[in-house]
Amino acid sequence: MTPEQLSQAVLDTVKAAVADGALTLTAVPATVTVERPKNRDHGDYATNVALQLTKAAGMPPRALAELLAERLRKVEGIAGVDIAGPGFLNLKLAAGAAGELAKSIVEQGAAYGRSETFAAQIINLEFVSANPTGPLHLGHTRWAAVGDALGRLLEAAGADVTREFYINDAGNQMNNFGMSLALRASGKEVPSGQGLYEGAYIKDLAQAILEEHPVLAQLPEDAQVEAFRTAGYKLQLRLQQESLEKFRTHFDVWFSEKTLHESGDVEGVADRLAEQGHVFEQDGAVWLRTTDFGDDKDRVIVRSNGERTYFSADCAYYLNKRDRGYSPCIYMLGADHHGYVGRLKAMAACSGDDPEKDIEVLIGQFVKMVKDGEEVKLSKRTGNIVSLDDVIEMIGVDAARYALARSSVDHELVLDVDLLTTNAPENPVWYIQYAHARMASVKRNAAELGFDKGAAEEFKPALLAHPREEELLAALAEFPRVVAQAAGSRAVHKVAHYLEDLAGKYHAWQSEKKDCRILPLGGEAPTDLNRARLWLVEATQTVLRNGLDLLGVSAPERM
Amino acid sequence: MVDDSATVRTLIRINLELEGFEVQEADSGARCLELVPGPDVVTLDLLLPETGPDGLDVLRRLKRDPALGRPRVVVVTAAALPEDRRLGESAGADAYITKPFEPVDLVDAVRALAEPGDR
Numbered sequence: 208m209t210p211e212q213l214s215q216a217v218l219d220t221v222k223a224a225v226a227d228g229a230l231t232l233t234a235v236p237a238t239v240t241v242e243r244p245k246n247r248d249h250g251d252y253a254t255n256v257a258l259q260l261t262k263a264a265g266m267p268p269r270a271l272a273e274l275l276a277e278r279l280r281k282v283e284g285i286a287g288v289d290i291a292g293p294g295f296l297n298l299k300l301a302a303g304a305a306g307e308l309a310k311s312i313v314e315q316g317a318a319y320g321r322s323e324t325f326a327a328q329i330i331n332l333e334f335v336s337a338n339p340t341g342p343l344h345l346g347h348t349r350w351a352a353v354g355d356a357l358g359r360l361l362e363a364a365g366a367d368v369t370r371e372f373y374i375n376d377a378g379n380q381m382n383n384f385g386m387s388l389a390l391r392a393s394g395k396e397v398p399s400g401q402g403l404y405e406g407a408y409i410k411d412l413a414q415a416i417l418e419e420h421p422v423l424a425q426l427p428e429d430a431q432v433e434a435f436r437t438a439g440y441k442l443q444l445r446l447q448q449e450s451l452e453k454f455r456t457h458f459d460v461w462f463s464e465k466t467l468h469e470s471g472d473v474e475g476v477a478d479r480l481a482e483q484g485h486v487f488e489q490d491g492a493v494w495l496r497t498t499d500f501g502d503d504k505d506r507v508i509v510r511s512n513g514e515r516t517y518f519s520a521d522c523a524y525y526l527n528k529r530d531r532g533y534s535p536c537i538y539m540l541g542a543d544h545h546g547y548v549g550r551l552k553a554m555a556a557c558s559g560d561d562p563e564k565d566i567e568v569l570i571g572q573f574v575k576m577v578k579d580g581e582e583v584k585l586s587k588r589t590g591n592i593v594s595l596d597d598v599i600e601m602i603g604v605d606a607a608r609y610a611l612a613r614s615s616v617d618h619e620l621v622l623d624v625d626l627l628t629t630n631a632p633e634n635p636v637w638y639i640q641y642a643h644a645r646m647a648s649v650k651r652n653a654a655e656l657g658f659d660k661g662a663a664e665e666f667k668p669a670l671l672a673h674p675r676e677e678e679l680l681a682a683l684a685e686f687p688r689v690v691a692q693a694a695g696s697r698a699v700h701k702v703a704h705y706l707e708d709l710a711g712k713y714h715a716w717q718s719e720k721k722d723c724r725i726l727p728l729g730g731e732a733p734t735d736l737n738r739a740r741l742w743l744v745e746a747t748q749t750v751l752r753n754g755l756d757l758l759g760v761s762a763p764e765r766m
Numbered sequence: 767m768v769d770d771s772a773t774v775r776t777l778i779r780i781n782l783e784l785e786g787f788e789v790q791e792a793d794s795g796a797r798c799l800e801l802v803p804g805p806d807v808v809t810l811d812l813l814l815p816e817t818g819p820d821g822l823d824v825l826r827r828l829k830r831d832p833a834l835g836r837p838r839v840v841v842v843t844a845a846a847l848p849e850d851r852r853l854g855e856s857a858g859a860d861a862y863i864t865k866p867f868e869p870v871d872l873v874d875a876v877r878a879l880a881e882p883g884d885r
Contacts, residue, residue, distance in 0.1 A: 652780045656773055720870045729777050729872065730844065730865030 208284045208304040209311075209684045210252065214239050216285070217254055217296075220278045229274060233263045241298065243681055250289060250297035251305065251681065257294040268294030305680045306668025306739070312683060312746035314663070320753045324691040326365035331533035332358050335451070335458075336373040336540075339444045340384040342408055342594035343451070345574045346541045349620070351595065352611035352759070353571065354539050355456040356699045359757045364694035369533065370458045373524065376440060377464040378517065384443075385436025388413045392424065392435065406592060412439055450595045454604055455759045464520055472523040473515050477508050479526060485557040495522070497553035500562065506550055522554055529560065537697070538568045539616075545570055569697060571616040576601075578624040602627045605760045609636035612758045613703035635707055636760065639751060642710035644766040645717075646748040649725055653741055656726060658733040660741035670739040673723055675716040679747060682712050686750050690757065699758070706754045713747050767791055768798040768824070769811040769842065774865075778809060778842070781869040782876060795819040802828065803835025806880045809872065812843040812854065822857055829858030838879035842867060 208216075218239045224230035236259065241252040257272035264271055272294040279288045279296070284304035289297040312319045334354030335347050343351070358370045380402075387397050387404040391413035397405045416438045417424060423434050444461075451458070467473050477493045480486050485496045491511030495518075498505050508519040528536045540547055548570065552562040560566065576583040576593055578601070583593055598607050606627040613635060614620045632638050653659055660666070671680065686705070693701040716723050725740045727733040752762040767782070769775050770793050779789045790805060792798040796818040798808065808828060812821030819827075825841070828834050838860045843850070846864040854862050861875040 652776075655776045655780065721868055724869070726777060726780065726869065728866035729774055729842065729869055730771070730867060 208300055209308060210241050210243075210688060213241050213252055213285075213298065213300070214254075216282050217241065217256055217275075217279065217298075220275055220282065221256065221260070224274060224278060230264055230266075230271075232260065236260070243685070244297070247677075249291060250287070250299045251677075252298045252300070253291075254296050254298065255294075257296060261294070272296055302669040302672050304668075305677060305684075306671035306743075308680055308684055309668065309671065309739075309742040309746040310663055310666050312749050313660075313742060316749060317753060317756075319749060320686045320690045320757075321363045321365070322687055322691050323365040325361060325694065328361075328366040328535070329533055330361055330366050330368045331371055331528045331531070331536045332361070332368055332539070333371045333373055333528075333537065334539035335456070336375065337447060338375045338378075338380055339440050339447065340380055340404060341406055341443065342592060342596065343447055344595070345576060345593050345598065345622075346571065348454070348595045348598050348607070349571050349574045349611050349616070350539050350541070351451055351454050351456040352608045353616055353699050355454075356608070356612045356702075356758045357537075357539075357694075357697060359759065360690065360694040360699060360702065363757060364691050366694070369460055371460040371462055371528075372458045374444065374461060374463045374465075377468055377520065381436055381440065382432065384439055385432040385434075388416065388435035388439045389428070389431040392417050392431070408592070412442060416442060450599075453599060454595060455608070462524070464524070467520055467523045467527065468515075472527055473520050476515075476519045476522045476526070480508070480522065480557055483557060483559045495554060495557055497550055497557060500553035500556035502549045502553035506554070518550070518554075521551065522558075525551070525555060525566070526558060529558070529565065534560075534565045535567050536565065538566070540568060540570055542570060542572050567697070569616060572619045574611070574620045574622060576622045576624060583624070598622075605640070606634070606636045609639075609703065609758060609760045612699045612760075613707075615698065615700050630766075635703070639706050639710045639755065640761075640763055641766055642713050643748060643751045643755070643762045644764060646713070646744050646751070647764040649744050650741065650748075652726060653733075653737075656733070658727075658738065660745060661738045665735075665738070666742055667735045667739050668742075670736045671743055673716075673719070675712075675719055675723055676740075676743060679709075679712045679716050679743065682709050683746055683750050686754070702754055702757050706751060706758075709747065709750060709754070767809045768793075768795065768814070768821075769809075770794065770813075770815050771811075774811075774842075777869060778872060781873050785873050785877065787876065787880070795821065795824040798824055799827065799834070802837060803833070805835075805837050807838045807840060807876050809840045809842050809876065810859075812841060812845055812850075822853065825854070825857045825859060840872065840875050840879065842872065 222235060225232050225235060239254060239256045241254045244253045257268045257275060261268040261271055272290045276288040276290055276296060279285055284301050285298055286301040287299035291297055332354060334350045337343055337347050358368050361368045383403050387409050390397050391410045397403045399405060416435060420438060423431060426434055477486055480495055485499055487494050487496055492507050493509040494505045495508050496505050506518050507516050509515055525536060548568045551568050552566055555566040556562045601624050610622055610627050626634055630637055689701060689705045693699060725737060725744060727737050755762045767775060767778050767789055775791050782789050790801050792801055795814050810821055810825060814821050825839055828837060828839055840861040840863060841854045841859040842863050844865040851862050860879055863872055863875060
């Protein structure tokens with residue numbers, strides 16, 4: 208029995224009491240929560256439902272608890288109900304009811320943990336969104352890992368998710384990019400301090416472009432900048448796409464900023480926003496009164512010289528997403544974008560949307576990489592850059608994705624290359640993958656000994672009664688709730704922490720070598736207990752695999 | 767590791783390999799005598815097929831013939847009576863484990879005998 212099933216049983220009990228007149232409620236709650244108590248003497252689960260409903264029922268909480276306890280004791284799968292304190296209900300599951308979960312997980316396989324919690328939501332998840340003028344750096348890498356994992360999480364919780372990459376291909380930086388490439392292609396140095404791209408990669412890109420299009424070298428200087436801009440854009444974008452694909456980060460939509468200008472969307476922004484009454488003219492410029500919705504200053508949309516601002520393109524892009532039916536639109540931005548939160552939310556409100564519902568802006572803090580105790584420096588402009596490809600090469604896709612996903616994006620993060628490439632329990636990704644591989648190996652060992660978990664109808668769940676087994680089963684039962692909560696709070700790291708805890712509980716179970724032996728005694732045939740434990744092994748393995756998959760990390764069968 | 771039951775051999779091998787030991791298998795006393803000298807520890811079933819030397823016989827030869835490398839020997843047997851144990855120990859067994867056995871105990875016995883500097 209999972210916590211969800213138990214919650215439902217409690218809720219059904221409340222409803223039944225209302226239906227037969229034993230209880231009068233002004234309103235029946237939509238859900239009831241059961242929690243795992245810290246002290247297991249208080250039962251397997253506890254609920255405060257009697258305290259919660261005491262007002263609506265017009266009954267003292269303890270009396271209400273008595274009434275519900277009597278009925279809950281008759282529910283199949285509940286072995287005991289105690290009343291504690293002012294009216295808490297402590298629930299003890301029947302041994303079989305807890306163990307039955309192992310079978311249920313194995314049978315659900317990859318579906319275990321998935322839910323329909325956010326089934327009504329059509330979400331646009333925008334992340335990475337780098338300029339197509341250079342390789343993806345460490346900050347992008349953090350969002351590539353966390354954003355992709357969040358997409359997986361939201362889908363697992365039932366949402367319809369579109370992962371989108373906004374290509375910043377319309378600004379002046381594209382001209383600077385073309386000029387930098389043209390200079391390098393003709394063997395010249397790129398001058399400093401002019402906003403040009405000086406990175407070493409520019410030389411390589413220019414070389415690659417010339418090899419593909421030798422004719423570019425013959426063009427007059429002006430035409431060269433334009434030609435290199437176009438060719439460099441295509442090549443650099445393709446390289447970014449290849450790196451992300453290697454990092455198992457998938458995008459459904461690659462959205463070009465340029466298309467917003469070409470379609471007239473940017474030009475039309477002022478008129479569209481004016482409909483809601485938050486646009487005004489001052490000093491010849493057109494403004495959006497974002498201060499109406501908490502922004503620290505109003506924002507210019509059209510400058511007095513008629514030029515559209517970057518902000519007007521941001522508005523057009525948001526409106527375009529909304530026109531495509533998304534709510535919420537989630538933005539995952541880098542640490543230098545703190546100022547964007549207020550203005551994007553205010554802009555959404557100015558367009559008539561609900562800024563608490565239709566738009567979310569997440570900010571990811573900086574990442575550092577350390578090797579041999581020294582920081583590996585990054586600087587996009589000077590060429591000494593730590594790129595996504597470097598991260599993959601130095602740490603590997605699994606370890607990098609896991610390490611980036613296991614910390615809250617609200618905090619700065621240090622990736623320790625030495626630790627993340629060690630085969631030891633201190634390395635969290637190794638710890639979890641090793642636990643998974645160990646489970647696979649136990650199943651192989653059993654097969655060598657000529658047995659497996661056996662048929663489902665032969666499974667004896669009540670045999671899984673060792674305290675370590677109860678702890679493991681309780682942790683497995685939490686997985687769907689962890690997934691839904693992590694998706695709801697956009698907190699991918701909670702899945703990682705859950706997996707580490709689960710792997711720890713598995714290791715603790717198996718450290719009870721004699722009491723929790725999975726393989727039979729020497730010279731004896733396997734027993735029902737050995738087989739029941741194999742169900743538990745497979746259930747744990749399933750949850751670890753499902754959890755790792757949510758983070759985009761592989762679950763190896765052998766290590 | 768000497769045992770005529772393939773299942774027991776597999777179980778012992780799995781448990782020993784999990785602890786990092788390298789394991790060679792023999793399904794008879796004759797095969798065991800082909801594999802020595804070499805192993806540091808021999809796990810030995812006493813009730814072996816009648817076609818070859820029995821376990822006690824193998825045990826005595828392992829202990830008496832220096833050419834066989836004088837390995838330490840853990841007897842693993844269904845012969846659980848006190849007189850069986852006395853017989854095994856007097857033939858030179860370093861440890862005596864009766865079936866059905868706890869794999870953890872077997873691993874502990876082998877580890878204790880295989881410690882470097884033990885002989």
